[in-house]
Amino acid sequence: MLKLGLIGKGISRSQSARLHVLLGRMCGFDVTYDYLDSEKIADFDLIDQLTACANAGYAGVNVTHPYKTEARKMITPRKRLANALGAVNTVVFRDDGWRGDNTDYVGFMRGYRGKFGDQAPGMVLQMGAGGVGLAAAFGLHGLGADRILIHDKDADRGKTLVATLKDGGANAAFVGEADLSDAIRTADGLVNCTPVGMNQYPGSPFEARLLGGQKWVFDAVYTPVETAFVHSARKAGILVMTGFELFFFQGIEAFEVFSGTQIDGDAARIEYFNAYPEALTG
Missing domain, CATH: 3.40.50.720 (NAD(P)-binding Rossmann-like Domain)
Known part of the structure; x- marks a missing residue:
């Protein structure tokens, strides 16, 4: 089981869950992907929510608007990130601490x-x-x-x-x-x-x-x-x-960080469009 999620505000229309579940299926993982919407969580606090996710066994979470900058301030970034890039959209929970990444970048x-x-x-x-x-x-x-x-x-x-x-x-x-x-x-x-x-x-x-x-x-x-x-x-x-390329590859990059696997982008694209043909036109 690979437990993942998305933290953000007003995220009900996000397509991230179906992408991560599909990538998990390709790699033999049973993936769950929860939407953790701050509009629906009483007294929401980012650090409290991240801590709750870590304690609940999440492998990691994506972070979206409006919390990317706040997340960067409290989480150690991975070495591949430019120091001046002041936003994090992916948080991985490890035994030796939390690590932040920006898979949009x-x-x-x-x-x-x-x-x-x-x-x-x-x-x-x-x-x-x-x-x-x-x-x-x-x-x-x-x-x-x-x-x-x-x-x-x-x-x-x-x-x-x-x-x-x-x-x-x-x-x-x-x-x-x-x-x-x-x-x-x-x-x-x-x-x-x-x-x-x-x-x-x-x-x-x-x-x-x-x-x-x-x-x-x-x-x-x-x-x-x-x-x-x-x-x-x-x-x-x-x-x-098109914007689909950013959505698709930032998702693949995030899944690779969460799971420690490598994704064949061409194969994943075929699988995604077969499963969701409407994504070709939006």
């Missing part, structure tokens, strides 16, 4: 390499500086991006991410509204880490008329998979990485 890089191979990111414009934006931006740095331009409607949040990236050794800058169109046109890659494009937030963060000269795009949104942004990019002849 490593999952983004794994997804990028799977779609684009050794193609360097080049100069990248990223929209959104929240939790996913933090992981994606550090992933871009890990992939060797020449320059990372950040835009966020909350300028202070965007500038904070830029400062964090610089602390981690990245070549980064904030782009304001006045310079945004030019930055979009001249970028090698475009990244959407905003909610725009989700079923409840329709639209695209990038105007279709500005697309065409870029080499690749990534949209973190995966419900639906084929967002307006993805559709416009494909129409413009640009290589695309």
Whole structure:
């Protein structure tokens, strides 16, 4: 039995359970995956909940919004994480202590390499500086991006991410509204880490008329998979990485950390789409 869970707020729509149960079945594990929603737990406290999970025999838990930053402050990170990356989304309970990881970060890089191979990111414009934006931006740095331009409607949040990236050794800058169109046109890659494009937030963060000269795009949104942004990019002849890749590979990375096994990503993808064909379209 491999006991896992997800800690977060308003997580009833998460698809993590079905992915982890499927991965467990592939590896011969009987997996349980519980949703530990702070909205449904009286007097919720993160450290208390983590302690309760450890005491109840959980192998580990995923941590999502809004607790990733808080988790990073109280848990020792694994060595593969950049020191400046101030968020944890995976916690493993071991006899010698708890360890934190950010599988959004490593999952983004794994997804990028799977779609684009050794193609360097080049100069990248990223929209959104929240939790996913933090992981994606550090992933871009890990992939060797020449320059990372950040835009966020909350300028202070965007500038904070830029400062964090610089602390981690990245070549980064904030782009304001006045310079945004030019930055979009001249970028090698475009990244959407905003909610725009989700079923409840329709639209695209990038105007279709500005697309065409870029080499690749990534949209973190995966419900639906084929967002307006993805559709416009494909129409413009640009290589695309959808949000499903991040969801899928961060989940695989987390399961590998929890279980100590290695997952064949291609085989897991076939199994997942056979079990959940609706995931192809979101």
